[in-house]
Amino acid sequence: MKPIREQIKNKPWLGWAMFLITIVVVFLLGLLASSVIERRAEAVFAYTPKVKHAPTEPRNEVWGQNFPKQYQSYMNTKDTVFASKYNGAAMIDMLEVDPRLVVLWAGYGFAKDYNQGRGHMYAVEDIQVSLRTGGPTEEKRSPMPNTCWTCKSPDVPRLMKEMGPAEFYKGKWDEKGHEVMNNIGCADCHDSETMNLKITRPALVEAFERMGKDIDEASHQEMRSLVCAQCHVEYYFNKKSNPGSPYLTFPWDKGMSVEAMEEYYDEIGFADWTHKLSKAPMLKAQHPGYEVYLTGVHAKRGVSCADCHMPYKSEGGQKFTDHHIQSPLNNVANSCQVCHREETASLIEDVYERQDRIIENRDKLEELIVRMHVEAKFAWDNGATEEQMKDILTDIRHAQWRWDYAAASHGGSFHSPVETSRVISTGIVVAQEGRLKLSRLLASMGHNKEIPYPDITTKAKAQAFIGLPVEKLQEEKNEFLKTIVPKWEAEKDKREATYETSLN
Ligand code: HEC
Numbered sequence: 001m002k003p004i005r006e007q008i009k010n011k012p013w014l015g016w017a018m019f020l021i022t023i024v025v026v027f028l029l030g031l032l033a034s035s036v037i038e039r040r041a042e043a044v045f046a047y048t049p050k051v052k053h054a055p056t057e058p059r060n061e062v063w064g065q066n067f068p069k070q071y072q073s074y075m076n077t078k079d080t081v082f083a084s085k086y087n088g089a090a091m092i093d094m095l096e097v098d099p100r101l102v103v104l105w106a107g108y109g110f111a112k113d114y115n116q117g118r119g120h121m122y123a124v125e126d127i128q129v130s131l132r133t134g135g136p137t138e139e140k141r142s143p144m145p146n147t148c149w150t151c152k153s154p155d156v157p158r159l160m161k162e163m164g165p166a167e168f169y170k171g172k173w174d175e176k177g178h179e180v181m182n183n184i185g186c187a188d189c190h191d192s193e194t195m196n197l198k199i200t201r202p203a204l205v206e207a208f209e210r211m212g213k214d215i216d217e218a219s220h221q222e223m224r225s226l227v228c229a230q231c232h233v234e235y236y237f238n239k240k241s242n243p244g245s246p247y248l249t250f251p252w253d254k255g256m257s258v259e260a261m262e263e264y265y266d267e268i269g270f271a272d273w274t275h276k277l278s279k280a281p282m283l284k285a286q287h288p289g290y291e292v293y294l295t296g297v298h299a300k301r302g303v304s305c306a307d308c309h310m311p312y313k314s315e316g317g318q319k320f321t322d323h324h325i326q327s328p329l330n331n332v333a334n335s336c337q338v339c340h341r342e343e344t345a346s347l348i349e350d351v352y353e354r355q356d357r358i359i360e361n362r363d364k365l366e367e368l369i370v371r372m373h374v375e376a377k378f379a380w381d382n383g384a385t386e387e388q389m390k391d392i393l394t395d396i397r398h399a400q401w402r403w404d405y406a407a408a409s410h411g412g413s414f415h416s417p418v419e420t421s422r423v424i425s426t427g428i429v430v431a432q433e434g435r436l437k438l439s440r441l442l443a444s445m446g447h448n449k450e451i452p453y454p455d456i457t458t459k460a461k462a463q464a465f466i467g468l469p470v471e472k473l474q475e476e477k478n479e480f481l482k483t484i485v486p487k488w489e490a491e492k493d494k495r496e497a498t499y500e501t502s503l504n
Pocket residue numbers: 087088089090116117118119120121122123124126127150151152153184188189224227228229230231232305306309310325326327
C-alpha cells in the first residue's frame with residue numbers, strides 16, 4: 001500500500017472526495033447533536049404506564065401511579081410551614097394584617113374575607129370556606145357564579161369537555177360544587193398521552209387569538225410559563241357575550257400594561273362593583289402575575305416560571321421536575337443558584353430589599369385611597385351632585401385599579417420591581433389629583449377642614465366602620481360547611497367509582 005500522500009498525487013479527485021466526506025460527517029454529527037439537545041428540551045421520555053386512564057382523569061393520585069416522584073413532590077404543596085418575610089405557604093388573614101383593605105373593598109366580597117394564597121392542594125377547600133362565596137343554602141343562594149371554579153381544579157377541563165365552556169360558566173357557584181372536588185393537578189397542565197405541557201383553559205387560547213397570536217406556536221420554554229398563565233393572570237367575567245353565562249375573559253386586547261387594561265375596561269364601561277362609600281365604579285384586579293412577570297429582567301432573559309418555582313431535583317440518581325410549587329425562597333439552592341453564584345442569604349436579601357421598598361410606597365397609596373373614599377362619601381352626604389363627582393370617581397377608580405394591579409400581582413415586587421414601582425407611582429399621581437379636585441369641591445361647599453381619617457386599626461374596627469355583619473356571614477358559612485359540603489363529598493365517591501381506569 002502506498003502512503004496516502006502519494007495516492008492523492010496520482011488521483012487528485014481522492015483529496016476532494018475525502019474533503020467532501022469530512023464535511024458530510026461533520027454536518028451529520030451537528031444534526032445529531034442538535035436533535036439530542038432538542039429532545040432533552042422537549043422532555044420527551046419513554047415510559048410504560050402502569051395505569052391507563054382517560055385524558056380528562058381529574059384525580060391526581062391516579063396519574064401519580066405512573067409518575068410517583070412528580071406526584072409526591074406535588075403533594076408537598078399541602079405543606080403550610082414555610083413563611084418568608086411577606087409570603088409563604090401559611091394561611092394569612094390579609095384583612096387582619098392590613099385593615100385598610102376592608103375600606104378599599106367596601107361593598108365587595110373581598111371586604112368580608114381575604115387570605116393570602118397557599119399551596120395548590122388547598123384550592124378547593126379555600127374557596128369553599130371563604131366568606132366571599134357565601135353560605136349557599138336552600139333559601140339563600142351564593143352570590144358567586146360557577147365561573148369561580150375555573151382556576152381551582154382539573155374537574156374543570158373534564159366538565160368543559162362534556163358540556164362546553166359557556167355551559168360550564170352558567171349558574172351560581174354552588175350548582176356545580178358537587179362536580180368540582182379535586183385540587184389543581186396533572187390534567188390542568190399535561191397531555192395524558194405524551195405528558196407534554198398543555199393549555200386546558202379556553203380563556204388563554206382565546207386571548208391569544210384576539211391578539212392575533214397562535215398559542216400552539218409557543219416555544220417549549222414559553223410553555224413553562226404559559227401553563228401558569230392559565231390562572232395567574234388578570235381576568236373578568238364578561239356578562240354580555242353569552243347572556244346568563246359570565247364568560248371568563250382576559251382583558252389583553254389593547255396590551256397587558258396597567259394603562260392598556262384600564263383603557264379596555266373604561267371603553268366597555270365595565271365595573272366589578274360600586275363602592276359602598278364613594279359610589280365609584282370600581283375595578284378589582286385579580287392577579288396579573290404573568291403580565292407583570294413579562295416586564296421583568298428574568299422574563300427578558302428567557303427565565304420561565306417553572307425555572308424558579310419548579311426547579312429540577314435529583315433523587316436516587318433520577319432527575320425530575322420538582323412539583324412542590326411554592327416560594328422559591330424555601331429552595332434557593334435549586335431555584336436561584338443554578339444561575340446565580342451569590343450566597344443564599346444575599347439572594348434572599350435581594351428579594352426582601354425590593355419588596356420592602358415597594359411596600360413602603362404601596363402603603364402610602366393605600367392611605368391616600370382610603371382618604372378619597374371617605375372624602376367622597378362626605379361630599380355626597382353634603383349634597384354634591386353626580387356632575388360634580390364624575391371626574392373624582394374616575395380618579396378613585398383609576399388610582400385603586402393601579403394599586404390593586406401592583407398589590408395583587410403576587411410576587412410582582414420581585415418579578416419586576418421597576419414596573420411594579422412605576423405602577424404604584426402613577427397611582428399616587430392619580431390619587432393626588434383626585435384629592436385636589438375633592439378639596440376644591442368641598443371648599444366650594446363651605447368645608448375647608450380635614451375630613452378625619454377613620455379608626456381602622458383592626459379588621460374588626462374596619463368592618464364595623466363599613467357596616468359589615470361578619471358574624472351573620474360566618475354563621476351561614478358554618479351551616480353550609482356542615483350540611484352541603486358532606487353531600488358533595490359523598491357524590492364524589494359515587495361518581496369516581498364510574499371512571500374508567502385500568503391497571504396495565
Ligand atoms: C388551574 C389554575 C392554576 C394553575 C394552572 C397554576 N396555579 Fe398557582 N395557584 C392557583 C390558585 C387558585 C392558588 C391559591 C390556592 C389557595 O390559596 O388555596 C395558587 C397558588 C400558587 C402559589 C402560592 C403557593 C404558596 O405556597 O404560597 C404559587 C407560588 C403558584 N401558585 C405558582 C404557580 C406556578 C409557578 C404555576 C405554573 C407552573 C401555577 N401556579 C399554575 C391556581 C393555579
